Amino acid sequence: MTRVKRGYIARRRRTKIRLFASRFRGAHSRLTKTITQQKIRALVSAHRDRDRKKRDFHRLWITRINAVILVQLFLNRKILAQIAILNGNCLYMISNEIIKEVDWKESIRII
DSSP states (O other): OOOOOOOSHHHHHHHHHHHHTTTSOGGGGTOHHHHHHHHHHHHHHHHHHHHHHHHHHHHHHHHHTHHHHHTTOOSOHHHHHHHHHHOHHHHHHHHHHHHHHHHHHHHHHHO
């Protein structure tokens, strides 16, 4: 029986996996079995952290405009966060107006 040479398909698959793991260190970038495990782990982490990123940005927006929400200014928190980033003076003016309004309401409550 003649010797059968293997094709290139398995090598091509492993090469594709190795390209994904080329930035890993040590055995994680050299051994095929370890590379596949690390690839699965990396993809799981990426999927999980996309949701976490949304959560963190939501928390950041709320933190940035907490004072504005307290006086019930009806603007979208995303818009107010963008105003805070792009034009701090505008947000400063808005917050000053809010503080004046709050002081005015407080003075009415005292009377």
